[in-house]
Amino acid sequence: MRAIILFDSKTSGGSTDKLIDLIGLKLAESGAYVEKAKCKSTGDYSFVKDFDVVIMGAPIYYLMVSSELMGALLQSNLKSCLQNKKIALFLSCGSPELMANLLYLPQLKLNLIGSTILVEKIFAPDQVSDHSVIAHYVDELIGTYKKGQE
């Protein structure tokens, strides 16, 4: 499986960086080929066609998904490049999961109609370095991906 992690964060070395490092590590341990790319709202996302799975996510700042990822979905060719793609979503935020599911995940999902969402997860601050939580997310991702291949 070839996987690309598309992410955004305003913080270098913060929660999101820790989270995507661990997601990448767990995927690589399972035999996947993994690359990471930080989103830019003006980017060209044609390269996603070279990947089987797009893992996409960002933190929440002031109730909104981090701006370069949202900008990429709204202004660049990212949305069209994700058509018919298999996607795993993640968000890192401080709000309770219920609020995040209602307010934050839809910001991404409303722009992903036509894609297949393999797994989605809200990571609380204490979960971004938790190996077992992240291993569970990656296992679910791989399991759903393999089921779709059968």
Ligand SMILES: Cc1cc2nc3c(=O)[nH]c(=O)nc-3n(C[C@H](O)[C@H](O)[C@H](O)COP(=O)(O)O)c2cc1C
């Ligand atoms: C300026 C700022 C605004 C934030 N606003 C929200 C928010 O509206 N809702 C929320 O759930 N978390 C909010 N958070 C928490 C972050 O989403 C959370 O700490 C995230 O893991 C930070 O990721 P980062 O370390 O990659 O920047 C905010 C954090 C910061 C620093």
